[in-house]
Amino acid sequence: MLDVEGLRKTYGAVTAVEDVSFAAADGRITGLLGANGAGKTTTLGMIAGVTRPDAGAVRLDGTPLPQAERRRRIGALHDHKGLYARLTARENIRYFGALHGLAGPDLERRLQRVLALLDLGAVAGRPVAGFSQGERMKVALARALVHDPGTLLLDEPTNGLDVPAVRAFRALLMDLRAQGACIVFSSHVLEDVSALCDTVVVIARGRVVASGEPRDLCQRAGCVSLDEAFMRLTSAAEESRCVPRA
Amino acid sequence: MRSTCLIVARKEIVDHARDRRSLTSALAYALMGPAVVMLVSFSPKARGDSLPAVMIGMMSVFALVSAFTGGMNVATDVMSGERERRSLLPLLMTPVRRLDVVVGKWLAASAFALAAVGASLAGLAVVLVLRVPGTLIAHAGAFAAWAILGLAPLALLAAALEIMVAGFSRTMKEAGTSLTLVVFIPMFVGMFLVFFPVAGGWWTAVPIVGQQIALETGLRGSPGSWPQLAALASLTVLSAAAPLLAAERLLSRDDVAG
Numbered sequence: 001m002l003d004v005e006g007l008r009k010t011y012g013a014v015t016a017v018e019d020v021s022f023a024a025a026d027g028r029i030t031g032l033l034g035a036n037g038a039g040k041t042t043t044l045g046m047i048a049g050v051t052r053p054d055a056g057a058v059r060l061d062g063t064p065l066p067q068a069e070r071r072r073r074i075g076a077l078h079d080h081k082g083l084y085a086r087l088t089a090r091e092n093i094r095y096f097g098a099l100h101g102l103a104g105p106d107l108e109r110r111l112q113r114v115l116a117l118l119d120l121g122a123v124a125g126r127p128v129a130g131f132s133q134g135e136r137m138k139v140a141l142a143r144a145l146v147h148d149p150g151t152l153l154l155d156e157p158t159n160g161l162d163v164p165a166v167r168a169f170r171a172l173l174m175d176l177r178a179q180g181a182c183i184v185f186s187s188h189v190l191e192d193v194s195a196l197c198d199t200v201v202v203i204a205r206g207r208v209v210a211s212g213e214p215r216d217l218c219q220r221a222g223c224v225s226l227d228e229a230f231m232r233l234t235s236a237a238e239e240s241r242c243v244p245r246a
Numbered sequence: 247m248r249s250t251c252l253i254v255a256r257k258e259i260v261d262h263a264r265d266r267r268s269l270t271s272a273l274a275y276a277l278m279g280p281a282v283v284m285l286v287s288f289s290p291k292a293r294g295d296s297l298p299a300v301m302i303g304m305m306s307v308f309a310l311v312s313a314f315t316g317g318m319n320v321a322t323d324v325m326s327g328e329r330e331r332r333s334l335l336p337l338l339m340t341p342v343r344r345l346d347v348v349v350g351k352w353l354a355a356s357a358f359a360l361a362a363v364g365a366s367l368a369g370l371a372v373v374l375v376l377r378v379p380g381t382l383i384a385h386a387g388a389f390a391a392w393a394i395l396g397l398a399p400l401a402l403l404a405a406a407l408e409i410m411v412a413g414f415s416r417t418m419k420e421a422g423t424s425l426t427l428v429v430f431i432p433m434f435v436g437m438f439l440v441f442f443p444v445a446g447g448w449w450t451a452v453p454i455v456g457q458q459i460a461l462e463t464g465l466r467g468s469p470g471s472w473p474q475l476a477a478l479a480s481l482t483v484l485s486a487a488a489p490l491l492a493a494e495r496l497l498s499r500d501d502v503a504g
Contacts, residue, residue: 011501050339051500072341082333086264087257098253099340143336 001026002151002182007046007056009039016042018206020056024184024199026150029177031197032186033230039206040186044153047184048076060151072100075144079156081136085129089120089139092128093146100147107146114142118172134165141172151182158192170195190227200226204234250342254350258324259357268319275315276362279308280369287377298378305370306461307436309363310454313401314408314429316362317355321408324351325493326421329413335503344497348490352402352409359401367393388464395475396457399482403453404428410489413496432458450474453482 002024009017017039024030032040045051047058049067057064060073083092093114097107115121118138123131128139137157144152154173158166173196177183187193193200194214201211210217210233214226221229262268283304286292292300328334337347371389374382382389407428415421435454439462450456456478496502 009500045500048339050335050503068341068343071339074339076336076339078332078335080332080335082331082336084257084261084333086261091257091260095253095257096336096340099250099337099342101341140336 001061002030002047002184003057003059003062004043004047005057005059007043007058008054009042009046009051010054015206017046017053020203020206020208022201022208022211024151024182026182027177027180028198029173029183029185029196030199030201031193032184032201032203033188033190033193033197034186034203035188035234038188038203040188040203041155042206043203044076044155044184044186048074048153072147073149074151074153075147075149076153077137077140077144077155077157079159081140083128083131083136083139083143086127088125088127089131089135089142090115090124092139093142096143097146102147110146110148114145117145117175118142132165133160134162134168137161137165137169138172141169145176149181152176152184154183154185156187156189157185158187158189166192190230194226202230202233209233209236250346251350251353254342254347255353255357258320258351258354262320262323262354262358265319265323268323272316272319272358272362273365276312276365277369279305279312279366280373283308283370284373284377287373298381301374301378302381302462303440305374306458307433309366309370309397309461310400310432310436310458311429312362312366313359313397314404314432316366316401317357317359317405318408318425318429320358321351321355321405321412322415322418322421322425324354325409325412326415326418329415329502330417332503334497338497338503345490345494347497348409348413348493352406352486352490352493355405355409356402359405360398363393363397363401367397385464391472391475392457392461392464395479396460399479400453400457403482403486406486406489410493410496413493451478451481453478453485456482 004023005021007017007020020039020043022030032043034040042051046053046056049070052067058070060070065073087095090111094107094111097110102110115124118141120138120142123135128136131139158169161169170192173183173185185197197214199211200214200217202209202217210220212220217233218224218226218229221232223229223232283301286304287297287301328337338344371382408425411424411428412421415424432454435458439455439458450459460475460478
């Protein structure tokens with residue numbers, strides 16, 4: 001269970017995140033939906049413990065934790081996969097397992113588990129340099145899962161993936177949800193959000209402008225589709241913040 | 247902390263040992279000095295009694311440079327390369343302390359720098375044996391002491407400076423430009439001492455300058471004392487702490503991995 005309350009982050013004169021609060025339950029996929037630059041990535045960075053918020057709090061299972069402890073209990077995947085091309089898939093995953101404090105037979109057991117879960121066994125011994133985008137995404141996800149985190153943060157994970165890879169990725173996320181993981185999923189791809197998310201948090205200009213189940217958001221905006229609802233909700237938020245000209 | 251540093255260092259060494267282009271480049275830099283000294287030894291102007299002096303003067307500069315070039319490619323890749331490829335963010339999202347990351351990467355760059363120094367010294371020893379055999383035999387002790395207590399600590403300091411400079415560079419291209427200036431430091435010191443020789447005093451304890459003086463005086467038959475060399479070695483290694491701490495502070499910044 002993840003609780004985010006009043007997160008705020010500024011870089012100099014630029015306010016990246018103004019006020020973001022939401023809750024993400026275990027066994028559900030929570031989508032952060034927003035346009036490019038809305039503040040999704042900065043929000044995920046603060047939740048993951050890699051960016052210090054100016055204000056606000058992040059609680060895991062009701063407990064506020066220091067940044068390093070939060071990083072221990074969260075798995076994260078970014079659109080830039082950041083794999084080491086000269087290392088094999090197995091070496092990439094093993095390295096991150098070791099950085100999370102795993103070692104010996106325990107590390108090897110978890111390594112085998114994620115390789116099997118993501119169907120990477122056949123390519124595990126090959127250098128990542130020759131991998132397709134879909135295979136790279138799987139390795140990056142395996143790396144994020146090797147320490148068995150209860151909370152998974154995914155930032156624009158389907159960027160650059162072809163249709164079969166996106167479908168495989170969605171199936172994997174549904175499996176993880178069924179296993180009880182708390183998944184927070186950031187995207188501006190409405191198809192992904194519609195297909196996957198149980199709860200959607202709409203962010204515009206660093207603020208949460210609406211949240212709820214996709215069907216509720218559509219009803220609230222008076223639309224039939226999520227993309228229309230998204231446009232109306234974010235436009236309404238933009239208009240309400242504009243200063244009328246004399 | 248220790249085991250985490252070693253995990254990072256081991257990964258970087260394994261990773262970069264597979265980078266053949268980078269290894270070839272580093273080896274070429276390391277052996278460039280012996281090759282040039284060998285060529286110069288055949289010059290008509292460097293014959294007779296002046297030959298050992300000319301060769302030793304050149305060797306000292308090239309050996310110092312090898313301490314800086316050996317770990318340069320690795321330092322560039324593990325710091326600015328990680329930033330450019332956006333692989334730094336996943337790394338910083340692990341519970342590992344920033345200082346452990348920096349020290350691990352520094353150990354890896356140092357290992358390559360030490361290997362380059364070893365290759366350069368082996369090449370220079372071969373050149374000395376072939377061209378002025380008496381010099382090396384007469385001063386083998388000074389040569390070994392300088393190699394271990396002079397160049398090894400200098401390789402560690404050079405790797406630390408390179409880790410810091412590469413860390414402050416957003417791209418590998420930017421790091422390459424900045425690190426060229428870092429490699430220029432031993433060249434500058436070598437040239438400076440050719441024209442403005444300093445015999446001793448506090449200069450012998452200054453990293454890079456001290457190493458240059460120790461080699462030249464050692465191979466000319468008047469090596470510095472062991473305590474003097476040990477003090478130089480200690481000061482050189484301690485000097486590596488400042489750039490490493492600067493790199494650690496950089497990795498603690500919010501905007502570094504984005």
